[in-house]
Amino acid sequence: MIDMKYIREHADEVRKNCNARNITTDVDALLKLDELRLARLQEVETLRKERNEVAAVMQTAAAEERSPLIERGKELKQLIAVKEAELVEVEEPWARLLATIPNRTHPDAPIGANDTQNVEVRKNGKPRKIATPLDHVTLAERHGLIDFARGAKVAGAKFYFLRGKLAILEQALIRYGIDFALKEGFEMLTTPDVAKEEILVAKGFLPRGPEKQVYYLDGENLALVGTSEVPVLGFHKDETLGEEELPKKYVAFSHCFRTEAGAYGRESYGLYRVHQFSKVELFAFSLPEQSESLHQQFLRLEEDFWQSLEIPFRVVDCCTGDLGGSDYRRYDLEAWMFGKGEKGGWGEVTSTSDCGDYQARGLGIQYAMNNGKKGYVHTLNGTVVATPRAMIAIIENGQQEDGSIRIPSVLVPYCGFELLAP
Secondary structure, eight states, X not given: OOOHHHHHHOHHHHHHHHHXXXXXXXXXXXXXXXXXXXXXXXXXXXXXXXXXXXXXXXXXXXXHHHXXXXXXXXXXXXXXXXXXXXXXXXXXXXXXXXXXXXXXXXXXXXXXXXGGGOEEEEEESOOOOOSSOOOHHHHHHHTTOEEHHHHHHHHOTTOOXXXXXXXXXXXXXXXXXXXXXXTTTOEEEEOOSEEEHXXXXXXXXXXXXXXXXXXXXXXXXXXXXXXXXXXXXXXXXXOEEEGGGOSEEEEEEEEEEOOOTTXXXXXXXXXXXXXXXXXXXXXXEEOGGGHHHHXXXXXXXXXXXXXXXXXXXXXXEOOGGGOOTTOSEEEEEEEEEXXXXXXXXXXXXXXXXXXXXXXXXXXXXXXXXXXXXXXEOEEEEEEEEEHXXXXXXXXXXXXXXXXXXXXXXXXXXXXXXXXXXX
């Protein structure tokens, strides 16, 4: 969450930032709730202070003086219960409204309404010239590599079975992605596939509502995670990390589950937008002064990974209207996909975000300097590989005129073959 003190002192800037990021919320209503919350909090604290003072006097009071003190103690207990209930009444809507306020935006992030206004930073490689390119759905079904029909029969639309060599290739991508990050000094984590709602909210999800992106477990305060970023973020919840420990860099594997509510009007062909997938994710906790350079390191690692796959890609600087609620700044990598649109196009395959202290503030994750200074850590995340879109890019860019599908040479030692299909 964003610092409430900042909102009080910079309300106009917060309103402008919400508008730039296409966020509909009521900053004025939040400020009114905050004022009421502070007043009620003061009332509770005043009564608690008096209760403590009465208790202290009781310890040394003479017998004849104890009766009125006991009565006042009872009165205070009842008053505190009433005022605490009144505080809860205002704190719950205050917290819900505060969660709708997005993170501050990096001053160099482009201004724009949606992803069509993201700014291209650079390109790597050029799409091959193929006389009649096919999309991955046609190629995979032709060679028996994906079964969408049986996936839908078993689990519903947008679920799938990977078959034969493509199932092996997915595991090769995962292992290669993990090794790639380990060489950069990241510590490996495997994470729970579920998380509590408080962790999801701190990440920047607003999980309940008509366009919720997560699957809830019925009767539990748990949801299936849409990315391992969520459980890794919660790994250091309520902890204070020493200056010498930072930055902490993790690479995590998890299965990911997303409802994709409200997403079907957007591009969703084949594996591009599905309900379940596997992902290797980078995450870091850092000192504030480390986060910007770390963000560039994450971007460089993602570019190196995709360059090693010999897939044409471009880097885009995401505009304000395309930033997630927790993003301070985000870069996306978009790979070339022959099946995207009528003539092919760029499709997002990874992203990397600097979230500042937005996420850590909500979970109480702090740093402590050797000089005694304390504050909230900054958090960063980045994708090494999300397997469905990586497989799209490999299949479509690897298709040959003879009908075979050549895979990147770096993956051959991990899977034991050079072609997905003869």
